[in-house]
Amino acid sequence: MTKTTPEQASQITQYYYDIAVKASKLDGYVDENFLLKTASGEKFLLKISSEKNKEQLDFQVQILKHLSEKKLDVSIVEVVPNKEEDLLSFLPNGKTARVLTWLPGRLWATINPKTENLRNSLGEAAGSLTMVLQNFEHTAAHRNLDWDLANSTWINAHTNRFSGKQKEIVHYFQKRFEEILPTYKNLPKSIVHNDLNDYNILVSSELNNPKVTGLIDFGDAIFTQTINDLAIVLAYAIMDLPDPLLAASEVINGYNKNYKLSENELDCLYTLVGMRLVTSVTNASIKKEEFPNDNYYVISEKPAWDLLEKWFNVNEDFAYYSFRNTCGMETHPQAKNFETWASKNTFQFSELFPTIAKNEIHLLDLSPASTWIGNKNDFNNLDLFQFKIEQLQKENPSKIIAGGYCEPRPLYTASSYDKEGNNGPESRTIHLGIDFWLPTETPVHALFDGTVVTAVNDEGYKEYGGLIILKHTFGDLEFFTLYGHLSLKSISTISEGAHLKKGDCIGYLGDKNENGVWAPHLHFQVMFSMLDYKIDFPGVTYFNQLSVWSGICPDPNQLFKIDNLKTKYVQSSEKLINFRKEHLGKGLSLSYEKPLHIVRGEGVYLIDADGKKYLDTVNNVNHVGHQHPKVVAAGQKQMAVLNTNTRYLHAEVITYAEALLKKLPTHLSVIHFVNSGSEANELALRMAKTVTGHKEILAIEVGYHGNTNAVMDVSSYKFEGKGGFPKPENTHILPLPDSYRGKYTSENCGIDYANHAKEIIQNLKVDGKGIAAFIGESMISCGGQIVPPNNYFKEIYKFVHEAGGICIADEVQTGFGRMGKSFWAFELYDVQPDIVTMGKPAGNGHPLAIVACTKEVAEKFNTGMEYFNTFGGNPVSCAIGRTVLEVVEEEGLQENALRVGGFLMAELKALQKQFPIIGDVRGEGLFLGFELNGSEKNPLPEHASYLANRMKQLGILMSIDGPDHNVLKIKPPMVFSKENAEELIYRLNTVFGEDFMKSF
């Protein structure tokens, strides 16, 4: 039949509906579709159908009428009656026209990112549609469609279109479908949409956290098993994600809120999703042959195959338990049964370990917050770990050292524990069994009768080593117990299928050479299902799967019922937040919409209480890496021996001062030790005032020098910011030397900016006042990682020195090699400060700061008044500071800053070309920043905040600063590697591609 032209479509609308429109053609699978636009901008959809069956057409309009009369949580199109008040218009050429209202919204397929909330809202929308269609009937809905999942066995004849792995997958789902048919046939039926694909779902216009707002195209609606709609929606909604099962659970969770799913429906769901995908790829293969030039048929073929392969790798039982869990059912159907059985049967540890004969427990905390385990070097040092266990054992002679069920742990440092999740990298951290820390060769005995199902060597670093799994059956109750980290002799003397009686010896604890490289212990776990695992049943899982796994692997303590064996959870974030609000200073702020609860640092990473690792690009304080073992040890050792003040002689303060002086230009030869950057600048200002006899201070706009009185007075960032105060009389603020968006932007703007200093000094002179000091950060960090232009500092220093003033370089942020090219940032500008202040990185997190000055300043400052500082220069701080300098040297961290910083800068510049929202990229070494701007250089603080929050979700911490809050700062620990930089760029690339970041 001839196709309708857009002109004809307009004429049809005018004639039958009396609406003047301009029509344009849209894609359509069965019907011809036209977008209609009136002169006032109102939109409609015209559908022209060749369908001869009037009943079918009536069904199409009645279903929409039914839905428009019911209260649905989402919008559905309505049918517009024609001039005769009929919902259908029969055209002379035998075709039928209908006009539908146009729903606003964005298509699901175009949304980036598709978040957990969005998937949840899709589930809710689909569930509410299912619910509302429960009481709708139409005879035409009882029809035969290839796209009806109930009918999908027609694809079995097409298996030979595929080969290799693809054929295996197709065949697998076809076979599973036949196996579930007896259950499937009896599942509840109703009229369903039957095609909730990613082009039939509308999403709201908010680009941050949008919701599903509409469902369209009911052309495939049919009376069939109700569950099919969910299977279809899943087949599209979980595409293009590393973890489709988790995504599916998020959709199902929403769906189940509106339509309560049954156990049998959930039981079939995994196979139905697979079968829908197999139908899609089969259909695409057929249509590709029929219409080799038409892309429409193959639009989702590639993502369907990708998903099918991933879905095939999901264990069906695990999927079923995940679905039950998300629907609030008991995760595993055996759970209650086990609980009842266990409540009637209590066991002693002496039955498990008869040679130990102890029945009390000392709970061992191995969580990320545990100080007992020390840092990564400590806990990976098995001799040390074992020594500490033995110490603990001596202190608790009557107890077994044990614990760990559902405990997050930082111990699993092998790469086999990491994967890419739907929100960036994820690691398995949650322990699913109980560990008993006992000597090698300790015999382990059966608590009850069982059959050996696994006796293997699970080789590899941080694996089980010798592993035995027993199966137990008590009436209808079936469960498994797992014994990990046994000796290899244990597994060679037992064979799969062997029956063990209660009290029989299962095996013996292995040593580190055969137990996966651990201090000797038994990993004891209970499972309701083997989930097809053979040699490596997980003993540790991902935090976001904790709820499902704990439902499959119950607490083994149900057998022992010892209170002291329960994992002590860390305090909830809410509790910490509430206490802070009530009892800590009100001005304290927390980063991020959802604050982080960080309990452990490890090199470039911070780790939260649940064991989630974040790549840290924020904390320049932890200069040589969080909890650097050598720095930690230096502090610990000195703290164990002595900590006093500088009134006694001590070599450590001299050694550190000497080491530091070697890093400074020779004219800076005298050192004062203090405890914070604020205190360092406070002292520097006092020195300048004492030395010059003047009070006037020059400082830079948006500069920050600390939180004490005198430094607040010269910190424009603070007194000109929120809750600020009028500029103090003796403070003179120079404009922010920002050559990108500042007052001057020409090539020689450094001079223009510096001339403000000249003018102020001259004016002061006229008033009879002299200048005490100029204080400036060598790169203005809070100001937005501003790199002052050429000659800026050189000129200012010249003016200040000529006027007899002191130049103070604040290196609190920028010092200690971070610049890469030089050890101090002021060295980049060829200037000679009289005083240099240092802080943050000096002690790698320990409160240590320094004022270095010239001999002349030091002498003039010595007025006879004692300078005493209780903590400044104490041996512990000095030992730490000295070690930081050593580590910077030994690990070549200044060179690393140059190399990795250079790489990062180049990559950021490449990103800037791709994403024009990046207005400027600047900095040196590992002290970088980039601005987010609109096309008129208008700052975009909301985008900066979106970016930082999304990066956090993806496992990377970034901070925002600058007067317009639109600069992302990058100043990571200096051990930041090229791989870390690549990871950062990869994730930035992801987020810059998201809808919110593209709208400005």
Ligand code: PMP
């Ligand atoms: N100067 C600069 C440049 C700083 O960034 C800071 C801290 N952000 C300080 C001084 C004050 O240091 P502290 O917080 O250790 O007192």
